[in-house]
Amino acid sequence: MxxxxxxxxxxxxxxxxxxxxxxxxxxxxxxxxxxxxxxxxxxxxxxxxxxxxxxxxxxxxxxxxxxxxxxxxxxxxxxxxxxxxxxxxxxxxxxxxxxxxxxxxxxxxxxxxxxxxxxxxxxxxxxxxxxxxxxxxxxxxxxxxxxxxxxxxxxxxxxxxxxxxxxxxxxxxxxxxxxxxxxxxxxxxxxxxxxxxxxxxxxxxxxxxxxxxxxxxxxxxxxxxxxxxxxxxxxxxxxxxxxxHDTASAVVGVPAEGERFAYISCGTWSLVGLELDAPVRTAASHRAGFTNEAGVDGTVRYLRNVMGLWLLQECLRGWQEQGEPAELGELLAAAAREPGFVSLVDPDDAAFLPPGDMPGRIAAFCRRTGQPVPASRPALVRCILESLALAHARAVEQAQELAGRSVEVVHVVGGGARNELLCRLTADACGLPVVAGPVEATALGNALVQARALGTLHGTLTDLRALLRAHTAPRVHLPGTDRSGWDAARRRLSGVPSLP
Structure with a gap:
């Protein structure tokens, strides 16, 4: 056909x-x-x-x-x-x-x-x-x-x-x-x-x-x-x-060219990693909390699970249940105007995993680590997104070191690709260009694998991604030149016991 x-x-x-x-x-x-x-x-x-x-x-x-x-x-x-x-x-x-x-x-x-x-x-x-x-x-x-x-x-x-x-x-x-x-x-x-x-x-x-x-x-x-x-x-x-596994389909839907890329499949979870030919099962990889999951065409999804936008989603859900809903676009615009690096959390802290009072848990984390409690909803959102960008950067850096492969670009796909503030912060934290999109990478990867199985398409992942690039228009976010704030933020969090 x-x-x-x-x-x-x-x-x-x-x-x-x-x-x-x-x-x-x-x-x-x-x-x-x-x-x-x-x-x-x-x-x-x-x-x-x-x-x-x-x-x-x-x-x-x-x-x-x-x-x-x-x-x-x-x-x-x-x-x-x-x-x-x-x-x-x-x-x-x-x-x-x-x-x-x-x-x-x-x-x-x-x-x-x-x-x-x-x-x-x-x-x-x-x-x-x-x-x-x-x-x-x-x-x-x-x-x-x-x-x-x-x-x-x-x-x-x-x-x-x-x-x-x-x-x-x-x-x-x-x-x-x-x-x-x-x-x-x-x-x-x-x-x-x-x-x-x-x-x-x-x-x-x-x-x-x-x-x-x-x-x-x-x-x-x-x-x-x-x-x-x-x-x-x-x-x-x-x-x-x-x-x-939706991440496996999402990685097929990454419009990458060549192999020197990292990906972040960003939604409720952020799956941050590299596409490899073989697993990395070293003691150092184990200590760093990286996983080796099967990908399409015999590839390995070498990645780390980061808690992702769950923290923000739970805040929004909680405010909705309290009868005080927040409009996400307005909240993100206000968060972009907030001063940076006031308060930071480790998104992977076990306290953030269950559903429930997320603003209260973030406040408790800040008090426990001697930081100011975010004083407003925009300040809280800024805290979440900067913390998530730092977690993204940490995982990208560790993946490169553990796998012995350097990358030149980070692809963000999934719902998080819509969040321009998060993508810009991630580019700054990583010091690398971030290519945001497609949002529907998972569904696209699912459909491309089906079309190839039916004989409509032929070739490797490289060929499928070439078709993606021809029909998608992702947005590129370039990193800022001043990294001093991010380096200081990384040092601040390095002593937090819950970080791996």
């Missing part, structure tokens, strides 16, 4: 959307057809995802995508392909009949408190990193599984499916795990690219609980009769494996 008409279902930690893409050798068009909320639900002491509502949103989005595609003269069956990506680490459990056992638990739930230490005492943190190469974050799948061991749900479970794979299963009836997302779990051997039986057994997973692996571009299956009826699509429409 000369043009592939595909749907990219992109699920984030705050919302989901389905994008309709038309892709050809000289064509790259992307339209949002449906958006829906994704908010965890607190029930008792546990924080859950409403995964059935997510599935309903995906079905509605696919129905709208098919209608829009047919109205534009697209394929009679509605779509040429469907790809799903989402956040990482969370999962659903299936019983012996293939039914879901309860709602998946949200990674921000507190059930893993103290669990990494127990797992490390048994397996050894260094050994775990040697096998998986994964940053040891408290919400990694391996720790969630260990926390759930011994519960009735875990005892009844016969299969574990990560979130995008669970939705693909409901669409197709096929069970599997896409590699880029599987690599985030802490259960995959980074050397062999296969599940680690040793680690799975150690945290109590039953034999066969981890499904067969798919790679980006693989055919997962075609729509079940039920999914076809609910979406109005033909049952022959294929569901294709893409980079189902």
């Amino acid at each position: 000369t043009v592939a008409t595909v749907a990219a279902a992109d699920l984030g930690a705050a919302s989901g959307r389905v994008m309709l893409a038309r892709v050809g050798r000289d064509l790259l068009d992307l339209t949002e057809v449906h958006r829906f909320a994704n908010e965890p639900v607190q029930l008792g002491l546990t924080l859950y995802w409403d995964v059935l509502a997510l599935y309903r949103g995906v079905l509605a989005g696919l129905r709208e995508a098919g209608r829009a595609a047919r109205a534009a003269g697209g394929p009679e069956r509605g779509l040429d392909g469907i790809g799903i990506d989402s956040w990482a680490v969370d999962y659903g459990l299936l019983d012996a009949s293939g039914a879901l056992i309860g709602n998946p638990v949200c990674y921000r739930d507190r059930r893993t408190e103290g669990v990494p230490e127990r797992v490390h005492a048994r397996l050894g943190a260094e050994r775990l990193y040697e096998v998986t190469g994964v940053q040891q974050l408290p919400f990694n799948t391996i720790y969630q599984v260990a926390a759930a061991h011994g519960t009735p749900a875990a005892a009844a479970a016969r299969r574990l499916l990560l979130i995008p794979d669970l939705l693909a299963y409901w669409l197709t009836g096929q069970q599997g795990a896409e590699l880029t997302n599987a690599s985030t779990t802490g259960l995959l051997d980074a050397g062999t690219g296969a599940w680690s039986a040793e680690l799975a057994t150690a945290v109590g997973l039953a034999p066969g609980a981890l499904p067969p692996l798919w790679r980006p571009g693989d055919l997962i299956g075609t729509l079940t009769p039920d999914a076809a009826a609910r979406t109005g699509l033909d049952a022959t429409v294929p569901v294709l494996a893409v980079g189902s």
